[in-house]
Amino acid sequence: xxxxxxxxxxxxxxxxxxxxxxxxxxxxxxxxxxxxxxxxxxxxxxxxxxxxxxxxxxxxxxxxxxxxxxxxxxxxxxxxxxxxxxxxxxxxxxxxxxxxxxxxxxxxxxxxxxxxxxxxxxxxxxxxxxxxxxxxxxxxxxxxxxxxxxxxxxxxxxxxxxxxxxxxxxxxxxxxxxxxxxxxxxxxxxxxxxxxxxxxxxxxxxxxxxxxxxxxxxxxxxxxxxxxxxxxxxxxxxxxxxxxxxxxxxxxxxxxxxxxxxxxxxxxxxxxxxxxxxxxxxxxxxxxxxxxxxxxxxxxxxxxxxxxxxxxxxxxxxxxxxxxxxxxxxxxxx
Numbered sequence: 001x002x003x004x005x006x007x008x009x010x011x012x013x014x015x016x017x018x019x020x021x022x023x024x025x026x027x028x029x030x031x032x033x034x035x036x037x038x039x040x041x042x043x044x045x046x047x048x049x050x051x052x053x054x055x056x057x058x059x060x061x062x063x064x065x066x067x068x069x070x071x072x073x074x075x076x077x078x079x080x081x082x083x084x085x086x087x088x089x090x091x092x093x094x095x096x097x098x099x100x101x102x103x104x105x106x107x108x109x110x111x112x113x114x115x116x117x118x119x120x121x122x123x124x125x126x127x128x129x130x131x132x133x134x135x136x137x138x139x140x141x142x143x144x145x146x147x148x149x150x151x152x153x154x155x156x157x158x159x160x161x162x163x164x165x166x167x168x169x170x171x172x173x174x175x176x177x178x179x180x181x182x183x184x185x186x187x188x189x190x191x192x193x194x195x196x197x198x199x200x201x202x203x204x205x206x207x208x209x210x211x212x213x214x215x216x217x218x219x220x221x222x223x224x225x226x227x228x229x230x231x232x233x234x235x236x237x238x239x240x241x242x243x244x245x246x247x248x249x250x251x252x253x254x255x256x257x258x259x260x261x262x263x264x265x266x267x268x269x270x271x272x273x274x275x276x277x278x279x280x281x282x283x284x285x286x287x288x289x290x291x292x293x294x295x296x297x298x299x300x301x302x303x304x305x306x307x308x309x310x311x312x313x314x315x316x317x318x319x320x321x322x323x324x325x326x327x328x329x330x331x332x333x334x
Contacts (some may be wrong), residue, residue: 002033003034003035003036003037004036005036005037005038005039006027006036006037006038006039006190006191006321006324006325006328007038007039007041007185007188007189007190007191007221008024008038008039008040008041008189008190008191008192008193008320008324009041009042009043009185009186009189009191009192009193009221010024010040010041010042010043010192010193011042011043011136011192011193011194011203011206012044012045012193012194012195012196012197012202012203012206013044013045013047013048013067013197013198013201013202013203013205013206014067014070014197014198014201014202015070015197015310016195016196016197016198016202016203016226016228016311017042017044017067017070017071017197017202018070018071018073018074019074019196019310019311019312019313019316020193020196020226020311020313020316020317020320021040021042021071021074021075021131022074022075022313023312023313023314023315023316023317023318024038024040024131024317024320025040025074025075025077025130025131026314026317027317027321028040028130028131029130038321039131039132040075040130040131040132041131041132041133041134041182041185041189042071042075042131042132042133042134043134043135043136043182043185043186043206043212044067044068044071044133044134044135044136044206045067045135045136045201045202045203045205045206046063046064046067046068046135046136046137046140046141046205047064047141047142047143047156047171047201047205048064048066048067048156049064049142049155049156049157050156050157051066051098052066052089052098052099052100052103053065053066053067053103054157055098055099056099056103056104056107057140060107060110060111061140062106062107062110062111062116062140063110063116063135063138063140065102065103065106065107066100066103067202068106068120068133068135069086069087069100069102069103069106071133072086072102072120072123072124072127072129072133073086073087073102073127075124075127075129075130075131075133076127076128076129076130077127077128077129077130078127078128082126082127083127085101085102086100086101086102086105086127087100087101087102088100088101088102089101102123105123106119106120106123109122109123115138116135116138117134117135117138117179117181120133120134120135132181132185134179134181134182134185135179135182136178136179136182136205136206136209136212137176137177137178137179137209138177138179139173139176139177141171141172141173141176141205141209142154142155142156142171142172143155143156143159143169143170143171143172143201143205144169144170144171144172145159145162145166145167145168145169145170145200146166146167146168146169147162147164147165147166147167148164148165148166148167149164150167151164154172156201159200159201159235160198160201160232160235161234162234162235163233163234163237163279164234165234165237165238166200166234166235168250168251169200169201169204169205169208169251170208171205171208171209174208174210175210176208176209176210177209177210177211178209178210178211178212178215182212183211183212183215186212186215186216186219186221187215187218187219188219189219189220189221190221190222190324190327190328191221191222191223191224191320191323191324191327192216192219192221192222192223192224193224193225193226193320194223194224194225194226194248194256194257195225195226195227195228196226196227196228196229196311196316197228198232198235199228199232199235199236199239199244199247199248200235200236200247201235203248204247204248204251207248207251207252207256208251213252213253213254213256216252216256217252217254217255217256222258222259222323222324222327223256223257223258223259224257224258224259224260224261224298224319224320224323225244225245225248225257225259225260225261226261226302226311226316226319227241227244227245227260227261227262227263227283227285228244228283229263229267229282229283229302229303229309229310229311230275230280230281230282230283230309231280231281231282231283232280233278233279233280236283237279239283240283240284240285240286240289241260241262241283241284241285241286241287241289241290242286242289242290242293244260244283245257245260245290245293245295246293255293255294257295258295258296259295259296259297259298259323260290260295260296260297260298261298261300261302261316261319262285262287262297262298262299262300262302263285263299263300263301263302263303263311264299264300264301264302265301265302265303266303267282267303267309271308271309275309285297285299298319298323300315300318300319301315302315302316302319
């Protein structure tokens with residue numbers, strides 16, 4: 001009998017989510033039939049209002065396609081020509097300069113099909129992706145933040161540029177409903193991962209969609225959060241690992257994290273200096289505070305050895321697989 005598939009739901013946005021998906025893709029179709037395949041579902045934030053995505057939102061009233069395009073490319077089984085095509089960015093042309101082909105493709109398909117999630121599904125079939133991708137909501141939403149001094153800032157781009165600490169963040173309109181398929185995937189998951197990525201503008205926006213936090217809490221799945229390697233100026237300046245988890249719980253209106261996954265791989269002094277010039281520092285891992293919050297800590301060498309400080313896709317996916325396999329072994333013993 002074929003082994004039961006491992007169902008992984010990855011929630012987030014930006015380059016962080018793409019790296020998780022890129023690592024998980026290698027487990028989707030194992031060569032050994034005795035090894036359980038991984039069913040991957042990505043749930044993606046749709047609050048981007050900058051660059052090509054922002055222009056398309058304003059001109060065509062569509063959801064921002066950029067983060068979803070990146071996820072499709074990360075999960076594409078054809079990582080050569082089609083992926084390069086979807087990531088191709090026009091360097092010239094009136095009205096075209098700055099747009100990526102994948103964004104324009106998704107926008108056009110949305111106009112043809114009349115529904116953004118349907119357009120994502122059809123695009124995913126074209127790219128033959130190893131999984132499913134859903135926006136967290138089909139409502140055209142925007143972000144609004146309250147900063148430490150009480151100032152209101154509207155729009156993801158302006159929020160991410162702010163150098164003030166963020167007190168809280170919310171969606172406009174606040175009544176955005178989730179995509180049904182996303183809720184179903186969460187309910188059926190073996191493990192749900194949050195992050196890595198910008199805490200307030202990539203991860204938390206998904207938790208502001210009505211119904212998603214409750215679905216996560218009610219799911220039988222393991223819930224893990226990949227703590228960011230570096231702080232983001234303003235957005236998470238001076239945030240320790242426990243502050244990240246606290247912010248997630250606050251905006252989800254309840255505890256949603258079982259495991260905090262933290263990095264123990266050293267980061268070179270040269271890279272630290274490079275980031276320090278932008279006021280970005282390594283996130284302090286306050287393990288005792290996390291344990292007091294009832295969160296288990298998983299420490300692993302997660303930092304990539306490449307030119308930027310990023311989570312390594314293979315290491316990140318390996319942690320997800322280890323957690324779910326340990327849970328299955330415990331379940332089998334009991």
